[in-house]
Amino acid sequence: MVVRVMATGVFDLLHPGHLYFLAEARKLGDELVVVVARDQTARRLKREPYVPEHVRREMVEGLKPVDRAVLGSTTDIYETVVREKPSIIALGYDQVWNEKEVEAECARRGVPVRVVRVGPLPHDELATRRIVERILARAARESEARP
Numbered sequence: 001m002v003v004r005v006m007a008t009g010v011f012d013l014l015h016p017g018h019l020y021f022l023a024e025a026r027k028l029g030d031e032l033v034v035v036v037a038r039d040q041t042a043r044r045l046k047r048e049p050y051v052p053e054h055v056r057r058e059m060v061e062g063l064k065p066v067d068r069a070v071l072g073s074t075t076d077i078y079e080t081v082v083r084e085k086p087s088i089i090a091l092g093y094d095q096v097w098n099e100k101e102v103e104a105e106c107a108r109r110g111v112p113v114r115v116v117r118v119g120p121l122p123h124d125e126l127a128t129r130r131i132v133e134r135i136l137a138r139a140a141r142e143s144e145a146r147p
Contacts, residue, residue: 003029006113008072009095011036011060012049013131019063020121026065028116034060034069035080039120041072045096084107089113093120115136 007025011018011034022090026032036057042049049056054070061069073079080090089106099115106113 001030004031004086005088005090006033007031008035010042011056012051017121021118022065024118025125028088033069033084035072036060036064037072038074049066070106078109081111085111089115091117093145
């Protein structure tokens, strides 16, 4: 039996933390399916994405640990779980979902899964938010330095 692992995220500006998360998730099974959040979901949960959903999906699918990337549902996050039927769902260390609640809802929908929380990259200074903050700070310094 193939052990399908599912990981989810926005994956807006790909960075080393994303690659670490997906590589660790891939180690949990035989196949890694990644659900890329739709633009409207990203807006609701985080912020306006910088990169459109179809491009984010394409970029994630091109990563070595990923077997397949799909766009998530716009209405029900569990819809993709029911369709893909993973054995394991990998959550990132900073994702807000409660492991036991996710397991219970998946079981209720006929997809028993084990939810595993993947820890952070040992150095997290390259998260999307921090990268954007560093770019903005550098741009401000360069702007002030101009005559």
